[in-house]
Amino acid sequence: MRVLVGEDDGQLANELAHVLRADNFVVDVADNGVDIGHLGSTEHYDAVVLDLGLPGEDGLSVLEKWRADACAVPVLVLTARSTWSDKAAGFQAGADDYLTKPFLPEEVVTRLRALIRRSQGHASSxxxxxxxxxxxxxxxxxxxxxxxxxxxxxxxxxxxxxxxxxxxxxxxxxxxxxxxxxxxxxxxxxxxxxxxxxxxxxxxxxxxxxxxxxxxxxxxx
The missing domain is CATH 1.10.10.10 (Winged helix-like DNA-binding domain superfamily/Winged helix DNA-binding domain)
Structure with a gap:
């Protein structure tokens, strides 16, 4: 399974990539909204891990553009923004799941597997x-x-x-x-x-x- 990670915190991005690769994911990493927006629009991914606070272009704008262009890739939003209004904005923009920082990298793996499974029409694990x-x-x-x-x-x-x-x-x-x-x-x-x-x-x-x-x-x- 191929995943795109959009995260500008280099240490966190490397940790996520390490955990995902150890779980047999193929992982691409981008540290700014412009690059992740381009990759998500031009490459095929099973899912995207998307930070909202990206430089260049924020994650919410990237997500809105993907959905406007009919890009249906499952998106797990990672963010320090934990209020209900922030979560509502993420879901309205087209997020499929939402995880606030701090979090366990292993939880990201579990949520991604569930998102990918459901996106392919499989209800059972x-x-x-x-x-x-x-x-x-x-x-x-x-x-x-x-x-x-x-x-x-x-x-x-x-x-x-x-x-x-x-x-x-x-x-x-x-x-x-x-x-x-x-x-x-x-x-x-x-x-x-x-x-x-x-x-x-x-x-x-x-x-x-x-x-x-x-x-x-x-x-x-």
Missing amino acids: RIRCGALVYDTHSGAFTFHGQQCRLTAFEARVLSSLILRKNLVVPRMELAEHVYEFDAEVNFQSLEVIIGRIRRKIGNEMIETVRGLGYRLVGADQ
Whole structure:
């Protein structure tokens, strides 16, 4: 899963990025409203962590512009502004969740996982695709009731596929959910990762849709 963090406090931004990456998120960081506004409008993210007090352009204005442009990315607002009027303004601007400072970075992870799951139309924290089950709270996979041992790259790919099970995920979009923003996209290595996952859950569960991307298939049980 790919997340954009907009936070001008360098120490906090680094801490959030560290915790998220440890939980198998791909993380891009911006420290001002102009850059985060541009990234959110031009790149595909599963969710955004947005501070309201950003330099250049405040987070509320960035969020309002995204929503006016029909950008529906889930947004978790982080701010020191804790009054009800501040929260109401954030939700009216289009925020999906609101967390006041100080907070536990682990809570950000939990809230983001819930936002991403709901944005993909999944009400339960456990997403099933055939014999494969993804626990969105813990980030763990089981197959036929047994824990899947996955590398970080494999977990990123498989979580992206199961969140949109039975739908084609474009190859470029999937690659962007594996590699960091400034890393070179390598489709050959992505195919290697897909091959390793297939050996763990069966070739038939991941279809290659030629010229488009990949699709995780399986009947709900």
